[in-house]
Amino acid sequence: MGSAAQSSTITIPPDLLPEDGRFGSGPSRVRPEAAAALAAEAENFLGTSHRKATVKDVVGRLREGVAELLSLPDGYEVVLGNGGTTGFWDAAVFGLIEARSQHLSFGAFSAKFAAAVAAAPHLEAPDVISTEPGSHPEAVADPSVDAYALTHNETSTGVCMGLRRPAPEGLVLVDATSAAGGLRFDPAETDVYYFAPQKCLAADGGLWLACCSPAAIERIERMAASDRWIPPSLDLGIALASSRKNETYNTPALATVFLAVHQVEWINGNGGLEWAASRCDQSADIMYSWADRTDYATPFVTDPARRSTVVATIDFDGVSADEVAAVLRVNGIIDVESYRALGRNQLRVALFPAIPPSDVAALCGCIDFVVEGLSP
């Protein structure tokens, strides 16, 4: 009780506060410039047909902008549809995995895709290679596997992994939901690099985007033409045909499409993925070096090579991270609570490109201020 009363009286001085208090890992900060641009275009754009040029042009800009942002090789195509990443997993269960997949499971999101596959009656039991949260397993070449499921950034734990083809055969499916647009990678090492736009792309949720290699497109077309039953809303063959017309199979959230284009073009206009990744590197450096020199804070991910530069997880010792998060929230700094199921005394902070490094530095100062105020 005492500490609750105490925390409610801690007021962070305005000059310590970040410009913007949103540090959540998804949905994450939408740049005010993007929201203003949407408001300015609202009467011409929102509430108009997604089968007409006004919206189709924006979808086309999104597909082209993503291909440019991620430097997709010739022959790769950007496919999109509704349902976010979770919807895409179900689509992959029907339209990308032929018989058996291998999954690297090292957090809540990678585990969920593995579970969706394991529950599918038309697929063989997947090979699931797990490690404890805080690191990641390595893929193992296996000729009986036709798809490898990797996760570029495990948002629940703040672990990132390098992307390499585990074997010459087998599609490489990469969940890049919190990575796309913030982490470097070689797209030639992937066949399907898929994500939703509410993280690094600083838009809203509900959409999935998938960058598909020629081999992935061949697989999609072959599975769509096979005698496997596929619900139409999860049929990647239909999604591919719609995307090629700059449409989605059914109505998308137009605001999401608009905000995603705005962010992609903002990054491309500033120097592309290298610029965005460098900005995230700078934020990560600020956050982790603060944790290293702070006696009550330690980076959760011990191997610096696996420590994410887009989502930082910081363990607390001798101080309740939940209490710190509660005080920050009262002061307008929100969504830095740890991923619940992980059950650690931890803060989780998004370092996405829309969040300026100066705000990450301000956040560290605010945490110090709060911890000092909470100390007896």
Ligand SMILES: *Cc1c(COP(=O)(O)O)cnc(C)c1O
């Ligand atoms: C957020 C997230 C998801 C879930 O995305 P939805 O669009 O909400 O389905 C999946 N995987 C990762 C790595 C994520 O960060």
